Amino acid sequence: DQQVKQNSPSLSVQEGRISILNCDYTNSMFDYFLWYKKYPAEGPTFLISISSIKDKNEDGRFTVFLNKSAKHLSLHIVPSQPGDSAVYFCAASARTGANNLFFGTGTRLTVIP
Amino acid sequence: DTAVSQTPKYLVTQMGNDKSIKCEQNLGHDTMYWYKQDSKKFLKIMFSYNNKELIINETVPNRFSPKSPDKAHLNLHINSLELGDSAVYFCASSQGGVLGSPLHFGNGTRLTVT
Numbered sequence: 001d002q003q004v005k006q007n008s009p010s011l012s013v014q015e016g017r018i019s020i021l022n023c024d025y026t027n028s029m030f031d032y033f034l035w036y037k038k039y040p041a042e043g044p045t046f047l048i049s050i051s052s053i054k055d056k057n058e059d060g061r062f063t064v065f066l067n068k069s070a071k072h073l074s075l076h077i078v079p080s081q082p083g084d085s086a087v088y089f090c091a092a093s094a095r096t097g098a099n100n101l102f103f104g105t106g107t108r109l110t111v112i113p
Numbered sequence: 114d115t116a117v118s119q120t121p122k123y124l125v126t127q128m129g130n131d132k133s134i135k136c137e138q139n140l141g142h143d144t145m146y147w148y149k150q151d152s153k154k155f156l157k158i159m160f161s162y163n164n165k166e167l168i169i170n171e172t173v174p175n176r177f178s179p180k181s182p183d184k185a186h187l188n189l190h191i192n193s194l195e196l197g198d199s200a201v202y203f204c205a206s207s208q209g210g211v212l213g214s215p216l217h218f219g220n221g222t223r224l225t226v227t
Binding site for chain 2: 002032034036041042043044045046049087089095100103105106
C-alpha cells in the first residue's frame with residue numbers, strides 16, 4: 001500500500017512562472033518530509049526538507065509547505081527555470097519508524113523556455 | 114569524486130543466473146541502503162545497514178542478499194534471477210539514518226533479466 005502519493009505524473013510550466021508540485025500521505029505517524037530531484041540516468045538528489053513542527057520551509061527559489069491536518073505537502077518553485085526540468089519525488093519518514101524513507105512515484109516537471 | 118558509486122550501471126542477464134551489484138560511498142556515512150525502483154517508478158527500500166549491521170530487511174525474497182564488508186561498502190547479491198527482478202536498483206547512504214541527514218543516492222544500476 002502506497003503511503004506517499006503524487007497524483008500528477010507530469011506538469012508543464014512556462015519559464016519564469018511558478019511550479020507547484022503536490023504530495024499526499026496517509027500515515028499520520030510521518031513527521032519528516034523531503035523532496036528529491038532526479039535527472040535521467042542519475043540518482044535522486046536532495047532538494048529541501050521540512051519537519052512536522054513547521055508548516056513552511058524556504059531555500060532560495062524552493063519552498064515546501066506542509067498541511068498536517070490535510071496530510072498534504074507541496075513544493076513551490078519560483079521562478080521556474082529550464083534547468084528545473086526533472087522528476088521530483090516526495091518522501092516521508094517517521095521518527096519512530098526505524099530507518100525507512102517512503103517515496104511517492106514522482107512528478108515530471110517540464111519548464112518550457 | 115563520486116560520493117556514492119555503484120557498478121555496473123547496466124546489467125543484462127538471463128533468468129536463473131546469479132549477479133552482484135557493488136556500492137561504495139566516500140562520505141564517511143554510517144548507514145547505507147538499497148532501494149528498488151520498479152516499472153511503475155515506485156522507489157522502495159529493500160535493505161538498510163548501519164555500521165555493517167542489518168537494520169531493515171523489507172519483504173524481499175531471500176534470493177537477495179546484501180553484504181557489508183565495511184561501513185563504506187554495501188553490495189547486493191542476487192541468486193536465481195527472475196524476470197520480475199528487472200528494475201533500477203539504487204544504493205544510498207546517510208549519516209545517522211534517514212532522520213540524521215538526507216540520503217545521498219548513487220546513479221543506479223539498471224538490471225534487465227531476459
